[in-house]
Amino acid sequence: MKVLMFGWEFPPHITGGLGTACFGLTKGLLKHGVDVQFVVPKAYGDESQEAVRLINASDVTVMMKDPVFREYWNQITYMEIGSNLIPYVGPEDFQQMVSENTNTVVEESGRVFSERFQFSGKYGHDLMEEVARYALVGAAIAANSEFDVIHAHDWLTYSAGVAAKKISGKPLVVHMHATEFDRSGENYNENVYEIERKGMVEADRVITVSNLTRNIVIERYHIDPEKVITVHNAVEPPEHAELQNAEKRVKEKIVTFLGRITFQKGPEYFIEAACKVLERDNNVRFVMAGTGDLMEKMIRRVAKLKISSHFHFTGFLKGENVDRMFAMSDVYVMPSVSEPFGISPLEAMRSNVPVVISKQSGVAEVLNHVMKVDFWDVDAMADAIWGLLHYNALNSMFITYGSEEVNNLKWESASRKVADIYESLL
Amino acid sequence: MRSICLYFQVHQPFRLRTYRFFDIGADHYYYDDYQNRRIVRRIANDCYIPANEVLLALIGEYGSAFKVTFSISGTAIEQFKKYTPEVIESFKRLAKTGNVEFLAETYSHSLVGLNDPDEFKRQVEEHATTIQELFGITPTAFRNTELVYSNGIAEQVFKMGYKTMLTEGAKQLLGWKSPNYLYFSSPHPRMRVLLRNYQLSDDIAFRFSQQSWNEWPLTAEKYVNWLDSVDPKQDLVNLFMDYETIGEHQKAESGIFGFLRAFPEQLIRSQKWTFRTPSEVADELQPVAGIDCPHAISWADEERDLTAWLGNDLQQEAFTSLYKLSKIMATCTDADLHRDWNYLQASDHFYYMCTKWFSDGDVHQYFTPYGTPYEAFLNYMNVLADFEIRVKEYAANQVVAEVIPVTTEAVAKMNAIPDGKSPTVKPSKTKVKAVADSDKKPVSKAKKEVK
Numbered sequence: 002m003k004v005l006m007f008g009w010e011f012p013p014h015i016t017g018g019l020g021t022a023c024f025g026l027t028k029g030l031l032k033h034g035v036d037v038q039f040v041v042p043k044a045y046g047d048e049s050q051e052a053v054r055l056i057n058a059s060d061v062t063v064m065m066k067d068p069v070f071r072e073y074w075n076q077i078t079y080m081e082i083g084s085n086l087i088p089y090v091g092p093e094d095f096q097q098m099v100s101e102n103t104n105t106v107v108e109e110s111g112r113v114f115s116e117r118f119q120f121s122g123k124y125g126h127d128l129m130e131e132v133a134r135y136a137l138v139g140a141a142i143a144a145n146s147e148f149d150v151i152h153a154h155d156w157l158t159y160s161a162g163v164a165a166k167k168i169s170g171k172p173l174v175v176h177m178h179a180t181e182f183d184r185s186g187e188n189y190n191e192n193v194y195e196i197e198r199k200g201m202v203e204a205d206r207v208i209t210v211s212n213l214t215r216n217i218v219i220e221r222y223h224i225d226p227e228k229v230i231t232v233h234n235a236v237e238p239p240e241h242a243e244l245q246n247a248e249k250r251v252k253e254k255i256v257t258f259l260g261r262i263t264f265q266k267g268p269e270y271f272i273e274a275a276c277k278v279l280e281r282d283n284n285v286r287f288v289m290a291g292t293g294d295l296m297e298k299m300i301r302r303v304a305k306l307k308i309s310s311h312f313h314f315t316g317f318l319k320g321e322n323v324d325r326m327f328a329m330s331d332v333y334v335m336p337s338v339s340e341p342f343g344i345s346p347l348e349a350m351r352s353n354v355p356v357v358i359s360k361q362s363g364v365a366e367v368l369n370h371v372m373k374v375d376f377w378d379v380d381a382m383a384d385a386i387w388g389l390l391h392y393n394a395l396n397s398m399f400i401t402y403g404s405e406e407v408n409n410l411k412w413e414s415a416s417r418k419v420a421d422i423y424e425s426l427l
Numbered sequence: 428m429r430s431i432c433l434y435f436q437v438h439q440p441f442r443l444r445t446y447r448f449f450d451i452g453a454d455h456y457y458y459d460d461y462q463n464r465r466i467v468r469r470i471a472n473d474c475y476i477p478a479n480e481v482l483l484a485l486i487g488e489y490g491s492a493f494k495v496t497f498s499i500s501g502t503a504i505e506q507f508k509k510y511t512p513e514v515i516e517s518f519k520r521l522a523k524t525g526n527v528e529f530l531a532e533t534y535s536h537s538l539v540g541l542n543d544p545d546e547f548k549r550q551v552e553e554h555a556t557t558i559q560e561l562f563g564i565t566p567t568a569f570r571n572t573e574l575v576y577s578n579g580i581a582e583q584v585f586k587m588g589y590k591t592m593l594t595e596g597a598k599q600l601l602g603w604k605s606p607n608y609l610y611f612s613s614p615h616p617r618m619r620v621l622l623r624n625y626q627l628s629d630d631i632a633f634r635f636s637q638q639s640w641n642e643w644p645l646t647a648e649k650y651v652n653w654l655d656s657v658d659p660k661q662d663l664v665n666l667f668m669d670y671e672t673i674g675e676h677q678k679a680e681s682g683i684f685g686f687l688r689a690f691p692e693q694l695i696r697s698q699k700w701t702f703r704t705p706s707e708v709a710d711e712l713q714p715v716a717g718i719d720c721p722h723a724i725s726w727a728d729e730e731r732d733l734t735a736w737l738g739n740d741l742q743q744e745a746f747t748s749l750y751k752l753s754k755i756m757a758t759c760t761d762a763d764l765h766r767d768w769n770y771l772q773a774s775d776h777f778y779y780m781c782t783k784w785f786s787d788g789d790v791h792q793y794f795t796p797y798g799t800p801y802e803a804f805l806n807y808m809n810v811l812a813d814f815e816i817r818v819k820e821y822a823a824n825q826v827v828a829e830v831i832p833v834t835t836e837a838v839a840k841m842n843a844i845p846d847g848k849s850p851t852v853k854p855s856k857t858k859v860k861a862v863a864d865s866d867k868k869p870v871s872k873a874k875k876e877v878k
Contacts, residue, residue: 372799
């Protein structure tokens, strides 16, 4: 079976969990005999191609004279409006990104009908235009290649998926890794919402990464529950196994938050809980790893609470440093306000770090050997951290059963479910 | 006529409130009064009161042909006194009929019998006194918490003066043998042992309202039929269950009250069966064989062992941390500490920490007030941390104040007992000293002088 898959990023060029999940999924699919062609907006040339054939959207020639494309373009131009949003803030400096993109826009605009478009491959200012162009590329690829099913990951690629379906008549699966409500709360962007909704309406199946997300899809997007299927994410074995025993350089226990410092991830609850623990036990250090639009606010809050001497910010971590951070940690906390899945607790558990996660995360649906708290319940969160630092039996239970539990969450079995969905559509 | 022994366990623990680590040392009240009151009142209305009425009516109609047996834990009695005094009155009426036996057990429904003979004895005595004061009856037969039983426990109970005990007719205990006879404890042949027929007991306790069960609905006729078809040579069927089965686990809508009324009636009218209490059974029937039980059994889960309470690291840590305090508590006269000591020992706290239900029984999840066993552990350990601080403070103050009668008594007691006791006794003894030593220097001096 051949699948044409549209993504937005692929390791090692990732800004969030999406690329990692796509990589794990495609590797798993390969084991079930599914052949994947993966389209990304911009290929850097060093992506892992062990499981997929990667297609760089920038290399695709779109013949705009073809009436099919022209018609499609006419349909989708409206998406360019209201594009001043940053849906998924990457590690790069916010300001820089915007100004860079402003330049690009000036340079590129008016060239919609040129034959090639250089995608930036980043999330940014003129995102809507990139999405629209990407859709055109999707249609072009669909017209020129052989495949059985189309699979599109997250809203950025849905237009491409829909275009490919229109051209080829093949069934479309869209994959909801995060909804607009997860990213933006109630101040959601209507254009994005509309792209998501249309994509799901057009799709033959919608895959959600958790039942939490499935409920949002059904209740807030009014998608037919019959075609919405949950396939929980999984986790790959660690890449840097030797770092498992990385030496800790401080004698205190370390409690870690790792993720984008944004509203969605609930960093302020972590800080409040840290303060409660530190009031009682000074022998702990708290680390907030990552960056994001709330970072400065968080630094100010930590200073205000006068816990700066035991609270550290690392900035954005990637690759080896993430594994090293886990190896140094005694407790990992994911206080997300809304988390469609949340793969990082699995990575922590894989490194034998006990975790505290919010009940408002999809990953809570598949884990038993973790502490689950409401993100807003900082008392419970502090108590869970305290317990993990002070009651040995809890630690040892989590480490013993937690890694076992994570090792059972294999991409191989998750992708089996996805392959079954493909087969049901043939 | 063959005998039926119908016995109900009545127990309510004092559930703990959400107790955070920052409460440790600051707040010494551990109980969720609202939940406890709500639950006890609900169960009183749904079960205890109406079920007692049915039993009273049966006794009223059939007199001595109908007998029933209860064990009521001390913590349940305290909560009835506090929240539903009418339940106490109702049990008193049952007691007055003379057709009801009340069993001895540990005051706080604890697992202390597994590790501390002195505290075990103290709790059984405290419970017996409570029952005597309330119902004017001194218990003569014993059943341990959750029917936990072993040769060692049988020996301790025998030494306390009880000659009859109840336990589970567990497969690992019986092998090919039938639970439908009276047995004795092999190491102590004068100790009579009644074994629960779990098949027939659980038909009522677990399966009665289960519509997926192929025998559903269970009628009194059908049930009596099953009893009649028990091999005629087998002269005793022991039906032991939680009293909450009637009206709480099996709701009134399931027809459980009608069943409770109908099946004894039919049995009595058939003239083939008579209801007896455990002490009567022990007096009147001949034991057929000895049972040997080197490893503790219970009536819980498929395994019928202790893993529901002491099966994982959390439970073990909580349990050992708690009983580290038992030597100090043995001499403690502080009423508040004594109360908390009783309440914290309830086996339920350990049951809530069971992780077995991740894979199987949702039975556990039904009973727990916590979201996960980990929350249960965390909360309990926080409470225990505060309790430990108080106990140690108390111990330190006692010695400083040179409360001679208490201390000398305690020291004498401690020195008198250690004949052949388990090794756990000795380390905890030194612990008392160690605590006192580390706290204040004059303390240890005073202690030595007393000695």
